[in-house]
Amino acid sequence: MSSRAVQVRDLVKRYGKVTAVDGLSFEVPAGTVFGLLGPNGAGKSTTVKILTTLARPDAGSALVAGEDVLRHPGRVRRAIGCVTQKVSVDPMATGRENLLLQGALYGMPRRELRSRADELLARFGLAEAAGRPARTYSGGMQRRLDVAMGLVHRPRVLFLDEPTTGLDPEARADLWTEIARLAAHEGLTILLTTHYLDEADRLAARLAIVDRGRVVAEGSPDELKSELRGDAVHVDLDGTGSVEAALAAIARVGAVRDVVAAGRALHTRADDGASAVPHVLAALDAAGVRVASVRVSRPSLDDVYLRHTGRTFGEASAPGHAREEVAA
């Protein structure tokens, strides 16, 4: 395999009038965790479906583990493991049986399969529960079994589609630790999709921010954040007064730039947040707009997303912002 485990170029996928993936390109260095970060409906799952040979692109090309997904889908399938959003664990089978069944599907020799299953059960903290039906497992245990199933046949590239959605904070933290360990100690390449900013920040060595089927920014989390000079300044307006008047007032403050409103929250940036705040408050006060709270912080991935799309991440994920609804 070249030093690139995944190479995606100008990928396009349409479903009727919706362009789910709209000219998407990125590359994943081998042995790293790469994050595709975007709000619901951004096109992440569709991209993963194409890379895992479950969907055909309308245009563009993709190589996974050095193999072309369109020309050699069988070779791609043998080289990858997949953990999809839907749990693929058989609830009636035990943890061990689930792993053995998965390995048998890949034609693994029985003895090798048994020792691989034991190794994975131990690694994912499931050894004690290995003989119990998976329906008796907690959500976190089922998810860990799911990831273990994706690893049985020793794939070179593992796809994790929204791996921690629905898990409680403790189960999320456990899975994060295991994912980080897999990449660090086993040379596995992991392509992770997520709509959690903190998950991308914590796990991905590099990430691509996807919006409306396109990559709008790419780099390490630190690189992306350090592109935004200075501080983020967030202002929450109280329930009275017009947002438009507040936007107009802040736009006239020389110390801040890139002002965006999301509901009654205003987001802006300044070279020195602390010294900009009094000017912002004075301008709002002069415009008759009352403020509930002000916060100054270092730029986060949310601010990176805002900078590149003009919307906050939360706003883009909110119901009613899916692309087909916007188009309707």
Ligand SMILES: Nc1ncnc2c1ncn2[C@@H]1O[C@H](COP(=O)(O)OP(=O)(O)OP(=O)(O)O)[C@@H](O)[C@H]1O
């Ligand atoms: N089979 C399909 N038929 C019609 N539209 C689809 C289909 N699959 C996806 N889409 C649409 O394509 C767009 C991208 O969806 P996709 O599932 O790839 O996004 P996502 O970023 O993975 O979001 P989520 O986190 O909600 O899965 C959405 O507007 C979605 O409604």
